[in-house]
Amino acid sequence: MRVGFIGLGAVGAKLAGTLARNGVDLTVFDLDPARVALLTGQGAKAGEGPGQIMRACDVVVTSLPSPAASQAVLEQLLPEVAHGKTWIEMSTTDPEAIKQQAQSVIARGGQAADCPVSGGCHRAATGNISIFAGCDRATFETVLPILTIMGRRVLHTGDVGSASVLKVMTNYLATAHLATLCEAMTTMAAHGIDLGTTFEAIKASSGNSFVHETESQLILSGSRDVDFTLDLVLKDIGLFQKLADDKGIPLEMSPKLIEIVKDGQARYGDRAQSDRLIERLEEATGLSIRAPGFPLELVDDEPEERGHEIARGLSQ
Incomplete structure (x- = not known):
């Protein structure tokens, strides 16, 4: 499966890095060329822009800083959406906006899932972050193999919008x-x-x-x-x-x-x-809220392992 990844910020770069590290056929794009260079150094290919990436890939993941940025990128993706194409939105976005955006993808024959993450950047870096997935069950089955590379625990939350x-x-x-x-x-x-x-x-x-x-x-x-x-x-x-x-x-x-x-x-x-x-x-x-012996950065010390779907209502 050819995967595109757009948005290589604090979280996106780590999620994309996990895909690259695990041998996924990955094409990436960001407005900052230095961020793209970081991922190409990890084995990804540099994309020319959102439209070209959707045209070349089966699945396109976006991880962007705002609903407005997500909409701007989606408008460039849509002309290339067709049957067999899937959009995974991993930004933290407006739940109502993602419903409308997903419908625009589905109307063109594609699949769409909103899949925000939770657990901190240090766990995104190791593939141990948690992922919520809002979409119909058929789409969930399509995206689950990719999500279980990027995350440890994947929860199907219901329809598009529920995850956000x-x-x-x-x-x-x-x-x-x-x-x-x-x-x-x-x-x-x-x-x-x-x-x-x-x-x-x-x-x-x-x-x-x-x-x-x-x-x-x-x-x-x-x-x-x-x-x-x-x-x-x-x-x-x-x-x-x-x-x-x-x-x-x-x-x-x-x-x-x-x-x-x-x-x-x-x-x-x-x-x-x-x-x-x-x-x-x-x-x-006037107090100093500091103490000796604490780390300057967070490191996820859990070993990386393939993720799994967690069942609703059950503790795992």
């Missing part, structure tokens, strides 16, 4: 826990509790989470470089707020999270790393 709804929900929860972890660690530091001990207490308790086990380490080491920027955080939690607004749900924490992230952007820049939110509290208190 779930993805923005999970990113909202991750942002909420990051904000509360910043408050928790700062409060413990103010009370003189050792922050290394604080980390272990949270990890061993009901307060633990994936965000704590990953991002808290980068906060405490002082690295604050989780490879996910505040503009992307704001996009994702804004999409979640829109989901709630569309159904008239009076969220209380979500607007505050949006306010916190916007304040972080005003202080540190739109493209600042998301875990720099801790610095708002460091500046407010």
